[in-house]
Amino acid sequence: MSNLSVFFKGKIGNLFLNFEHHFKNDGITILYGPNGSGKSTIISALGGFVNSIETRIIFNGIAIHDTHKYPPNKRPFGIMFQNPILFEHLSVEENLDFVLKRNQLDTQNKSLKSKEYLINQLELNSLLKRSPENLSGGEKLRVVLARTILKHPNYLLLDEPMSDLDIKYKAKLLVFLKDFNKKFKIPILYITHSIEEISQIGDQIVLIKDGKKIDSGSVSNILNRSSFVDLTGKFESSSILEGIVSRHDQNLHMTTLDLNGQKLIVPGLPGKLNDIVRVRIRSRDILLSSSRIKTQITENELQGLISSIEIEKNSAFSELVIVLKNFKNNRKKQKLRARITTYNLKNKKLFIHDNVFIYLSSVSIDRQAYQSK
């Protein structure tokens, strides 16, 4: 398992960075925080491009940056900067070869992450002879990603790679990244502002604000925590649920998930049968009722228990954390965060430790990429 420990301390422009973290997994770690919180600076500093601050980087026992420091071109990272650049004097294929030529690998890994594999996966075939000048934003991004991987890094650092991409391709590329990460066990540090992307590919997440680490942990845990809600704002607040695919309806393009004995029907056909699929539910799209509503208005009805209620000051809203009923009696607890008006809360007479029926409109469920087991 790869082991990256970093420490940065110092002033860069208006930002005072004081960040320490131990990245200890082979999955995808999200770095999340508001603009100007120091996310991109951390990636730059890892790459060796910030020299004015106190820095310590230890990767798998090797001091990359301590009293002695490796120059940027000798570091084991593959970096995709926020505004990726292709060398414009070279064609797409020459861009790939340029990097490949300078980063030859031993034969054992070569065949796996080969140029052909990437050309295939990222659909670059028709672009190879073209000049970078004539590529669209999304095409450019795919080429840059392939080029970064061809450096054969031991750790990928991606700074908002999808911001320039259309939705259709975004989904594909996220699946590629997830697969790539699993297949080659190359950990990824991923900066994004999109909660959709976080829930789709993130394993771990580190929250950062004003140059400091606020919180860290697994995505499904952190997204339900108040530290995360504080960063995103209540309006974007959401929860991630995991379910097992129990049925695909090919005609209507709907999938039934099993959440510890409760049924959740989501649009699309993610995963295969018995795969674990993640869905994200926005807190503001949840309706609660203390009794079952006979004429169901949505296809999704879940049952749970209110575990906390927070009435927001100076606002019309209240936030409730609901623990979903587990009918299978395994230990797995799933939590849902709901945001309803305090008026509604009083009106419906909902109290802590009450049983509730939860109604979700189908539109409130994002189509998410899935994690095959």
Add this chain to the structure above:
Amino acid sequence: MDIYHNLGSDFTSILITLKLAIVTCFFLTLIGTPLAYFLAFKSKKTKPFIETIVTLPLVLPPTVIGFYLIVFFNPETFLGKTFILLTGEQLIFSFYGLVLASIIYSLPFWVQPLQASFEKIGRDTIRTSHSLGVGSLDTFLNVIIPLSKKGFFTSFIISFAHTLGEFGIVLMVGGGIHGKTKVIAISIYDHVEQLSFGKAHILAGGMLILSFIILLTLFYFNKRTVVRIK
């Protein structure tokens, strides 16, 4: 016979002028290129100071530069002495004195377009290259230089054309010695002084046409490059 002789002398001036322009550009490549790179990427605090020095020849009267060069080229000075020791010749009134003067005089014309071109490529490109495992020299030779082809082209053309047209400094430092330091611009001046307008026409017209062609080539191939001369 006299006419033939004079044509021959003009031809010598033309050869000296071209040789001067080529040798000057050669040394400008060696000196001006690193300087432009330094100004574009490396210097921070010292940048305004160095830029000022490099740009001075653009605003100073040629006679001022000429005067100081004469002072520094004096056989009594370190530079003058060293040159005599090395070549047995005085630096002042010599062809290499001219070259040195031209380098200084044309330096802003080499540095500025190239610096602009480097700045346009930007630090991000260099950073990207380094992050991809490409070393500094490798990046300079295989990324920066190919990407700044237009900048080099512009610098070369402008410096070349500018060296062709020097007059004041060349006259002061070189003395206009026939066959040695007499360039076209001085030949024209001599012809006009002697009221030989016919010969002056030939040389002046030639210069006009040549400069026109050189600049046209530049602007034709370099449509998008802004020639930045302060």
